[in-house]
Amino acid sequence: MIPTALVVGMPAARRRGRPRASIAAVLAAVGAVGLASAPAAWASFASVATGSLSASTLGLAAPGTVSAAFTCPTGSVKFGSANVASFTAVPRATSYALTLTTPNGSATQTVPTPQQVTLSVAGFPNKGLYTLTIVAHVATWTGPAYTQTTTC
Template sequence: MNAPQSASVAPRVKAAWLVRLRRLLAVPVAAALVLGAPGLAYATFTARTTAALNVGTYTVPAPASIGGTLVCTTDQGKKGAAISFTGFAAVSRATGYTATLTSPTGPQAVTEIAPEDTTHEVKVLSKGNGKGTYTFTFSARVGPWTGPDLQQSVTC
């Protein structure tokens, strides 16, 4: 049996100047990491962004006019008032309208009207003898906001 002869491997010996150079470079690199890393983290967490935002205002106006008749009426022996309208001046951006007819003794008839619904009848009958002033109000809504009333009255 023939066994190969082992060759001895010489251990690597670093040059003294290379060891000294590594030591000299290690100190400034460590100092730069210790001093520079918090600054980088601070810069990252304090970065700010802004966006433009335009804000405006809109005042909901009262409807300019309404076409209809507000009259005193009697319905099954009870006296009151009724209004029938066939159109109204649309309010810009309106999402709906509210028509309210109030009797002199307190009862009200409230009707919610869609923007495209231009014909309607609202009637309220009084608890008393039907005499007095009946008030009709009509207002526009834009989302949750309501504008001022267009108001008409009839005395019965």
């Protein structure tokens, strides 16, 4: 509240409670600042930065020349298996995943180099399709699969 002694000397606009001239001055100042800053928002840059990016591809082959034999469950033999005696290495491969899939499940083994591996799956049913799959890996990349099947 403004003391009564000061109200007597004030203009009529201020005595009513709102200084109208002050509000208009503030709005004009805000508008001027807004217009003055607009060119900064529309500024353009004089220099251009460039970078380089290289991408590469790697063609992976399926392991070849695979020597493998399947064993089908019969009589007292209650599991199916695949014995991989050898397979040809894939250039730049860091590992190989060998998987035997049978009607009763699957078994997978990962090896760092081509080597002898025996994969077995126990249980029944003992009749059906048995599939041996070998894929080469280079880090997280996976090559095409070598597949060999037999029916027990």
